[in-house]
Amino acid sequence: MTIDHKKDKLIIFDTTLRDGEQSPGVTLTVSEKIEIAKQLSRLGVDVLEAGFPVASQGDFDAVHRIATEVGPLMVGREAIGKPMIIAGLARAVPADIQRCFDAISSAPHRRIHTFLATSDIHLEHKLKINRDECVARAVAAVSFAKTLVDDVEFSPEDAGRSDQDFLCKVLSAVIEAGATTLNIPDTVGYNMPEEYGAMIKYLRQNTKGSDKVIWSAHCHNDLGLATANTLSGIMNGIRQVEVTINGIGERAGNTAMEEIVMAVHTHPDFFPVYHTINTPQFFRISQLVSSLSGMVVQPNKAISGIHQDGVLKNKTTYEIISPETVGANTVNLVLGKHSGRAAFRSRLHELGFGELTDAEFQIAFNSFKTLADSKKRVTEQDLIALLSDQVSTA
Ligand code: KIV
Ligand code: ZN
Numbered sequence: 001m002t003i004d005h006k007k008d009k010l011i012i013f014d015t016t017l018r019d020g021e022q023s024p025g026v027t028l029t030v031s032e033k034i035e036i037a038k039q040l041s042r043l044g045v046d047v048l049e050a051g052f053p054v055a056s057q058g059d060f061d062a063v064h065r066i067a068t069e070v071g072p073l074m075v076g077r078e079a080i081g082k083p084m085i086i087a088g089l090a091r092a093v094p095a096d097i098q099r100c101f102d103a104i105s106s107a108p109h110r111r112i113h114t115f116l117a118t119s120d121i122h123l124e125h126k127l128k129i130n131r132d133e134c135v136a137r138a139v140a141a142v143s144f145a146k147t148l149v150d151d152v153e154f155s156p157e158d159a160g161r162s163d164q165d166f167l168c169k170v171l172s173a174v175i176e177a178g179a180t181t182l183n184i185p186d187t188v189g190y191n192m193p194e195e196y197g198a199m200i201k202y203l204r205q206n207t208k209g210s211d212k213v214i215w216s217a218h219c220h221n222d223l224g225l226a227t228a229n230t231l232s233g234i235m236n237g238i239r240q241v242e243v244t245i246n247g248i249g250e251r252a253g254n255t256a257m258e259e260i261v262m263a264v265h266t267h268p269d270f271f272p273v274y275h276t277i278n279t280p281q282f283f284r285i286s287q288l289v290s291s292l293s294g295m296v297v298q299p300n301k302a303i304s305g306i307h308q309d310g311v312l313k314n315k316t317t318y319e320i321i322s323p324e325t326v327g328a329n330t331v332n333l334v335l336g337k338h339s340g341r342a343a344f345r346s347r348l349h350e351l352g353f354g355e356l357t358d359a360e361f362q363i364a365f366n367s368f369k370t371l372a373d374s375k376k377r378v379t380e381q382d383l384i385a386l387l388s389d390q391v392s393t394a
Contacts, residue, residue, distance in 0.1 A: 010264060010273035011214065011240035012257065013047040014040050016289060017062070018089055019218075019254050020244035021051070023295055032292045033062045037070045039288055040245075043281040044082055045257075047240070049113060052089040053103035054096040063088050063103035071107035085151065087111035092141030101148040111151040113183070114141045118156035118170055120163065131166055138170050139177045146178035153181040155218065160186035164199060168206045175209035181240060182213050186229060189222025189252060197232030204237045216240035219255045221247060226255040227302075231263055234271055245289040246297050246304055258282050258303035258326065266320060283327035287380075335383070337372035344368060347383065 086107035090096035217233035247256030
């Protein structure tokens, strides 16, 4: 973590528990979400989008419990991590916004994130409203949210395929109504990096009150360009990035947090921003999200796939990021054949395997002992490989 006072801070907005949870087949329980939220706080994220409270009672409960239990715990308590703004998502309708507020209200730092589509395709086929009605609804939503909280984010959904002059009109109007962050989603992952960067530049130059707000990027990975598009946004004035751990998310996923942070980290002279992420926590959160969501990480995925290469004599010949920087292979000697049940249980917990039933624990412990008999050092990777197949992560 490097703070460079000559540069702007890059705000890291994590949406693993909201957009990430929309990955097909992923459903996290409330306690799993709380565990991930705590780990995101240790990682040092700035804003945590905890869910979409109106979507279901389960989503409401998760956001409410994160706001109530994780939010306050983080203030001034070293053990958890640093304070995060807890955000909830709401469509641009009063009932959604009120429900969102009810879910986040107990968080010491809270944000309402409201969204409305602006592309002609969405206006015509989904919302069945014209452009004037779209502006009116966006303004009404932000004005109402502003009566509940100070911190209001607005997203013009499908901005990547919207008419840019119309976007400027909507964005100028919501700034006037009190929005403090403007998030520009490439909802369908359609944009090219230069195109996305040029759009951000154009919007910033042609929106009234542009310099009063934080500009945010939210990219999807349908063409494998989410990271490139987000970085191009940063070069054109983006100061908040909306990202998920391991890039999980609907269809091809969202921008991966670890890729953006490590790109900025590795090129401090290139990017006009600095980050305050505790990068050695990346490995652990990556494992936790993978094991709880069931979304296996591609073994050679950028950043998450970094491991120690024992063969290299001089690491700098082929290594641009040391494994320790992202928390991989920091603890090689994890457990051995003399390790007892308590040490084993606590290690499992740290690796994100949660509470096991007695029967599951016994099976896992027996397998570990068998492995420890044949291997001097049982590493984190050994444990993860062993346990992923054998126990549930409930
Ligand atoms: O992709 C998208 O447009 C979104 C918005 C709700 C921000 O997830
Ligand atoms: Zn999205």
